Amino acid sequence: MRFEWYIAQKKYAVETTQSIDLSIAINCNTKQGPKAWYIDGPSKTPVRLGDWIGSVANGGSVNFYDLNLNPHAHGTHTESLGHISPNEEPVEGIFSEFFFEALVVSIPVETDDRVISRLLLQERLAKVNMDFWPQGPRALILRTLPNSPEKLAMNYDHKGWPYLSSDAAKFIAELGIEHLLIDTPSVDPEKDQGALLAHKAFWQWPENPRSKATITEFIYVPDRVQDGPYLLEMQTAAIVNDATFSRPLIYALQAM
Numbered sequence: 001m002r003f004e005w006y007i008a009q010k011k012y013a014v015e016t017t018q019s020i021d022l023s024i025a026i027n028c029n030t031k032q033g034p035k036a037w038y039i040d041g042p043s044k045t046p047v048r049l050g051d052w053i054g055s056v057a058n059g060g061s062v063n064f065y066d067l068n069l070n071p072h073a074h075g076t077h078t079e080s081l082g083h084i085s086p087n088e089e090p091v092e093g094i095f096s097e098f099f100f101e102a103l104v105v106s107i108p109v110e111t112d113d114r115v116i117s118r119l120l121l122q123e124r125l126a127k128v129n130m131d132f133w134p135q136g137p138r139a140l141i142l143r144t145l146p147n148s149p150e151k152l153a154m155n156y157d158h159k160g161w162p163y164l165s166s167d168a169a170k171f172i173a174e175l176g177i178e179h180l181l182i183d184t185p186s187v188d189p190e191k192d193q194g195a196l197l198a199h200k201a202f203w204q205w206p207e208n209p210r211s212k213a214t215i216t217e218f219i220y221v222p223d224r225v226q227d228g229p230y231l232l233e234m235q236t237a238a239i240v241n242d243a244t245f246s247r248p249l250i251y252a253l254q255a256m
Contacts, residue, residue: 004256008134011256014231019249022141022181022219023076024152026245028067034218036156036185037073044068071243073185078216078234081203082242084196090240094212100179102139102232102250103128104225109144109162115189116142118167132229139179139232140172141250143221147183151220156185163189166197173202173210179234181216181248216246229253 001016026033028044035041044065046055054064071077082089105124107116130136144162161184164172169187172180180187180202187198203210216234230250237245 007132007253012253013256014251014253016251019233019251020222020225021247021249022221023247024218024220026069026075028065028069033075034151034154034156034185035073036190036218037070038157039070039073040068042067042069042074069245071239071241071245072217076216076218076220076246076248077243078214078236078246078248079199079243080214081205081209081211083215084199084203084205085209088242089211090242091214091236091244092238092240094214095234095236098234100138100232100234101133101135102141102179102230103130103132103137104141104143104221104227104230104250106143106145106147106227107162110146114160114162116144116162116164116168118165118171121164121168121171128227129229136176137229138177139181139234140175140177141181141219141221141230141232141248143183143225147221147223151183156190158190160190161185163187164198164202166201169198169201170204173204173213178210178212179214179216179232181219181232183219183221184217186217187215216248219248225250 003014024033026042028042044067046053047064047066053060056063078091080089080091080094105128107124164187188196233249235247
């Protein structure tokens with residue numbers, strides 16, 4: 001399928017058969033995939049009901065497994081304000097539309113503290129076409145550099161991943177970004193004594209809560225994706241929780 005429309009009086013097209021998947025698959029058989037927050041990897045076990053077992057390989061009529069997964073720890077997931085709010089504000093119900101104007105921006109992070117500052121973010125944004133979208137991008141996709149394929153299966157426990165300063169997260173909110181995506185387990189540092197300053201700054205909590213804004217973590221942006229504008233499609237599992245597994249897809253924009 002092909003979509004065509006005008007952006008700033010120029011015609012562009014998107015081929016839906018050429019989506020680029022930014023999610024990381026979870027494999028409960030091999031327990032491969034990224035992991036964080038000091039819990040075991042994902043697993044699955046066949047249901048047993050008396051003599052019946054939900055495993056064809058073990059004599060059952062069908063495969064019927066219980067899965068043990070945690071969206072925050074085991075893969076690509078999208079969070080709502082409910083992640084830091086005392087109120088139940090799940091991801092489910094936030095999205096009434098699923099396509100968004102987006103920018104992919106690469107951030108080199110090689111300092112000892114690995115913080116993404118406001119200044120560093122501003123410098124990198126200056127290298128992409130922020131004005132491509134007439135009303136500004138609604139989604140920001142951050143790829144940290146170096147971008148090793150090891151991200152697809154890394155155990156992040158005690159690794160100290162790159163993270164956003166609270167000022168950088170505040171700046172992103174001030175830009176009007178509704179949906180923030182990043183390739184680390186969290187926008188905050190691994191160990192911050194529960195401060196969650198970047199989460200709070202992006203959601204403007206508690207002064208001016210942005211209940212329709214989301215944070216998606218544990219993505220992977222392939223090297224073949226160049227920095228710049230894309231169309232983002234957000235797919236989220238229909239689970240009533242502060243975080244749910246998700247599959248963000250991006251589409252390259254083809255000038256006509």
